[in-house]
Amino acid sequence: MPRAVSSVRHLAARRGRLLGALSLALLLVLAVPGPALALRITPQSGGSPNADGIASLYEIVLVIATIIFVVVVGTLIYSLARFRRRKGAKAAQIHGNTRLELSWMLGAALILVVLAAITFLQLSDIQDPPNGGPNGLAIASGGKAAGSPGAVLTASTTAPSPPNGKKITINVTGRQFVWRYTYGPGFGSPYSYETMVAPADTVVVLRIQATDVIHSWWIPAMGGKFDAVPGYTNYTWFKAPMPKDPVNGKVYTGQCAELCGRQHANMYARVRVVSPSVFQAWLARQKVKIRDANRNAERLRQQLQAQGQIS
Amino acid sequence: MSATLEPTTVRPVPEVIAHEVRAPRSRHRWIDWVATTDHKRIGILYIVTTLVFFVLGGVEALLIRLQLGVPNNSLITPEHYNELFTMHGTTMVFLFVVPIMAGFGNYFLPLMIGARDMAFPRLNALSYWLLLFGGIVFYASIFFQPPEAGWFSYTPLSESTYTPSGGQDAWIFLIHITGISSLVGAVNFYATIVNMRAPGMSWSRLPIFVWTLLTYSILLILCLPVVGGAVTMLLTDRHFGTSFFNPSQGGSPLLWQHLFWFFGHPEVYIMILPGFGIISEVLPVFARKPIFGYKAVAASTVVIAFLSILVWAHHMFATPTPTVVLGFFMLSSFLIAVPTGIKIFNWIATLWRGTIVTATPLYFAAAFIVIFVIGGITGIFLAIFPVDWQLTDTYFVVAHFHYVLMGAAVFSIFAGLYYWFPKMSGRMAGERLGKASFWVMFIGFNLTFLVQHSLGLEGMPRRIYEYPVGAGWDTENLISTIGSFVLAVGIAMSLYNFARSIRHGAHAGPDPWKANTLEWFVYSPPPVNNFDVVPRVRSLEPMRDIRRQVARQTGQPAGTGDELTKV
Numbered sequence: 001m002p003r004a005v006s007s008v009r010h011l012a013a014r015r016g017r018l019l020g021a022l023s024l025a026l027l028l029v030l031a032v033p034g035p036a037l038a039l040r041i042t043p044q045s046g047g048s049p050n051a052d053g054i055a056s057l058y059e060i061v062l063v064i065a066t067i068i069f070v071v072v073v074g075t076l077i078y079s080l081a082r083f084r085r086r087k088g089a090k091a092a093q094i095h096g097n098t099r100l101e102l103s104w105m106l107g108a109a110l111i112l113v114v115l116a117a118i119t120f121l122q123l124s125d126i127q128d129p130p131n132g133g134p135n136g137l138a139i140a141s142g143g144k145a146a147g148s149p150g151a152v153l154t155a156s157t158t159a160p161s162p163p164n165g166k167k168i169t170i171n172v173t174g175r176q177f178v179w180r181y182t183y184g185p186g187f188g189s190p191y192s193y194e195t196m197v198a199p200a201d202t203v204v205v206l207r208i209q210a211t212d213v214i215h216s217w218w219i220p221a222m223g224g225k226f227d228a229v230p231g232y233t234n235y236t237w238f239k240a241p242m243p244k245d246p247v248n249g250k251v252y253t254g255q256c257a258e259l260c261g262r263q264h265a266n267m268y269a270r271v272r273v274v275s276p277s278v279f280q281a282w283l284a285r286q287k288v289k290i291r292d293a294n295r296n297a298e299r300l301r302q303q304l305q306a307q308g309q310i311s
Numbered sequence: 312m313s314a315t316l317e318p319t320t321v322r323p324v325p326e327v328i329a330h331e332v333r334a335p336r337s338r339h340r341w342i343d344w345v346a347t348t349d350h351k352r353i354g355i356l357y358i359v360t361t362l363v364f365f366v367l368g369g370v371e372a373l374l375i376r377l378q379l380g381v382p383n384n385s386l387i388t389p390e391h392y393n394e395l396f397t398m399h400g401t402t403m404v405f406l407f408v409v410p411i412m413a414g415f416g417n418y419f420l421p422l423m424i425g426a427r428d429m430a431f432p433r434l435n436a437l438s439y440w441l442l443l444f445g446g447i448v449f450y451a452s453i454f455f456q457p458p459e460a461g462w463f464s465y466t467p468l469s470e471s472t473y474t475p476s477g478g479q480d481a482w483i484f485l486i487h488i489t490g491i492s493s494l495v496g497a498v499n500f501y502a503t504i505v506n507m508r509a510p511g512m513s514w515s516r517l518p519i520f521v522w523t524l525l526t527y528s529i530l531l532i533l534c535l536p537v538v539g540g541a542v543t544m545l546l547t548d549r550h551f552g553t554s555f556f557n558p559s560q561g562g563s564p565l566l567w568q569h570l571f572w573f574f575g576h577p578e579v580y581i582m583i584l585p586g587f588g589i590i591s592e593v594l595p596v597f598a599r600k601p602i603f604g605y606k607a608v609a610a611s612t613v614v615i616a617f618l619s620i621l622v623w624a625h626h627m628f629a630t631p632t633p634t635v636v637l638g639f640f641m642l643s644s645f646l647i648a649v650p651t652g653i654k655i656f657n658w659i660a661t662l663w664r665g666t667i668v669t670a671t672p673l674y675f676a677a678a679f680i681v682i683f684v685i686g687g688i689t690g691i692f693l694a695i696f697p698v699d700w701q702l703t704d705t706y707f708v709v710a711h712f713h714y715v716l717m718g719a720a721v722f723s724i725f726a727g728l729y730y731w732f733p734k735m736s737g738r739m740a741g742e743r744l745g746k747a748s749f750w751v752m753f754i755g756f757n758l759t760f761l762v763q764h765s766l767g768l769e770g771m772p773r774r775i776y777e778y779p780v781g782a783g784w785d786t787e788n789l790i791s792t793i794g795s796f797v798l799a800v801g802i803a804m805s806l807y808n809f810a811r812s813i814r815h816g817a818h819a820g821p822d823p824w825k826a827n828t829l830e831w832f833v834y835s836p837p838p839v840n841n842f843d844v845v846p847r848v849r850s851l852e853p854m855r856d857i858r859r860q861v862a863r864q865t866g867q868p869a870g871t872g873d874e875l876t877k878v
Contacts, residue, residue, distance in 0.1 A: 096604035224700020231558025265775035
C-alpha cells in the first residue's frame, strides 16, 4: 500500500516538475524579455494617416491572434499535463468526430472572414489619401495624374489623389546606395539626396522608381514599404502632422528595405517635415545652390579645357 | 483491383520467401555505400549528408548572429556578410530541409507501405548523388567567390552587371542539380506509393507520413520545372545576352519574382508537409490513441498543397501591383489557414484523453505544435497586405519563417530522428540527453527568434550587415545572438547523443515504441529485403493488429504487449 501511494506521489511530482519546467520556459521566453525591455509589439505610426491605419488594423489582428494563441496552446498544454500516462488509465480509442471537426473548420473560416472584412473596411483609410489640412501647401494639380510617365513603363497602379485633388508630388529614385528626391512638377525640379524635405499637413505623393537594382522605400512611421523596381513606377503618399518646431522640423527615418548590394545597410532614407512656408523657402535655396554648383562646375570645366587637361 | 477481396487463406501465386537477406560484403566497406541501391542505405546517406549541410548552414547562421550581436560591428565585411546569408538560406532550403525529408522518405516509405525497395532503386541512387554533387558544386564556390544576392537572387541584382562573380552561377547550378535530384526522387516516391503498397493497404489505410510524401512529390513535380526554367533564363541573361529580366531591353525584374515564388511558396510546403506527416505519426504512438480524424488530416494535406500554388504573390505585396491582385493573394493565403488549423486541432484532439508517454519524440512533437502555431499566426499578419507593407523585408518576416522552418520543420525533423533512430540503428537514443537537448533547443530557439518580431516592428530591415548605435536595436540583437548559441548547443547535444547511441545505446528490438506502422514489423535495422513475408494490412494501424494477433495466438489476454510503459 505505501508503495502504491509513493508511486502515485512520485508520478504527481513528475507531472509537477514537467509543468514547472514548461511554465518556467514559457515565462523565460515570453514574459521576462517582454515588459522588461518594453519590446515593440505593434508597427510604428504617427507620421501619416496610412501608417496609423496600418497600426490600428494590426492591433485588431493582434487581439484576435492572441486569443487564438492562448486558447490553442492552452488546450495543448492542458492535454499534455492532464492526459499523461498514469497507472490504470486507458487511452480512449476515438477515431474522430465529424461534427466537432466540421465545427472547428467553420470556426477557423469564420475568423478569416471577419479578418478579411475588417481589412477591406480599413483599406481605404490606408490606400486613399485624405484632403490636405488647412495649413497645408495649396497646390491644386487639378486631379490630373502627377508627372508624366516619361521613359519608364508604368505599372497598372495609379497615383493616389485626395478627394479635392490638392497634393504635391516628389519623385523618389533609388540607386546603389542612395535615395534621390526630385521635387515637382510645379517646383522647377530641384533635387536632394538621402534627406527629403516635405511640407506638413500636405498630401505628398511619392512616385517611386529605381535606376539599377530593386530598392524598397520605407519610413516606418509614415506607412508601409513600396518597392522601387527598375522599369516600373510605384506610388505611395503621406500626410505628416505639423511638427512642434516648424522651422527645423521633425525628422522621420527609415532605410532601404530590399537587398540592393553590399552597402544595403547604409542606404538611409530621411524625411524632414517642416511647415509649408519653410518648405518653399528651402526649395528656393536648394534651387540656388544647385544653380551655383552647376555654374561652378561649368567654370571649372572651361578652365580645364583651356589648360588642355580635358577635351 | 481490390486486393481486399482476395481469399486470405489461399496464396494465389507461389512465391519464394527469402529470410533475412544480407548483402554480400565487398572487401572495402565504402564501396558498399557508394554502389548501393538499397533504399535504407540511400536514406542514411541522405540523412547524414543533409545533417552535415545543416551544421554548415548553422555555422553560417552563427557567424551572421555574431556580426549582428553589437551595433557597428566590423567582424565581417559587407561582402562576406551577403555571402553568408545567401549560403545559409540556400543551404538550409535546398541542402537540408527538402532533402532530409527525402532521406526519411527513402528509408521509411517502402517500409511503411510494405515494399521491399523503391520502384526505381538505381534512380534513387542517382537522386542522392545528384544532391551531393549539387552541394559540392555550390560549396566549391567558397574557394572562389560565393554567391551574394540572397537565396531568392532577385534580378537585376543577380544579373552579371551587378553580381559578376561565378558564385551566382554556382547557385544556378545548385538549383539545377538538386532540382533534378528532387524531381527524380519525387517521381520515384510517386511511383512507389501508387504501385507498391502491401496487400490491403488501400488509400484510406495509407499512413499520414506517406500521404504527405505523396503531396510533397506532386508539388515538387509541379513546381521545380518552373524554377528550373527561371534559373536557366537567368543563366542566359548572365552569359548569352538575353534580357528576360533586364528592363532596359524590355525584360522585367518582376517576372523573376513571379517565377521564383511560383516555385518558392510551394517549396515552403514541400519543406513542412513531410514534417506534418512525422508529427502525425509520432503523436498517436505516444498518446496511445489513433490519429484523430484521419481523413481530415490526410485531406487537409492535399488541400494545403493545392492552395500553396495559388499564393505566391504574397511575397510581392510591396511591388507595383494592382489592389485587386493584392486582395486575391491575401484571401488565398488566408484560405491555407483553414486546412492548417484543422491539422493543429486534430493533433491536439489526438492527445486529448490519451495516455501520453513523455518520450523525447513527443517533446519535439508537442513543441512543434506550439512553435508552428506562433509561425502560423504571424503568417496571418503577413497575409494581410496593408499590414505586410509594414512587416515585409524586416526581421518580423525573418522571425516568422524561422518559426515555420527552423522551429516547426526542424523540430519535426528531430521528432522524426528520435522516433526512427531505433529503427535505423537498432539502438535507443539516450532519453535523458535527448530531453535535455530538447529543452536547450526550445529555449534557445525562442530566445533567438521571438525578439526578432520586435526588431522588425522597430524598423530593422533584413539583410543589413550593421546597424548604428542609436537605432535602439542593441538589446534585442544581443539576446538573439545569445539565443542562437544556446540553440546551437542544444542541437550539438542531440547530434552527440545520436553519435554516441549508435554504439552505446540500449538494444531497441523491432518495435520499441509499440507503434502502428509496418516499419516496426521488421528487425532494427531491417534486413536488405525488408520483409520476409509482407503482412496483409487490415487497418490504418497494421502493427497494432499484428501485436493483437500475436497475443491471441499465444493465448495471452487482449492488449498484452500493446502497452508502451518504459521509455
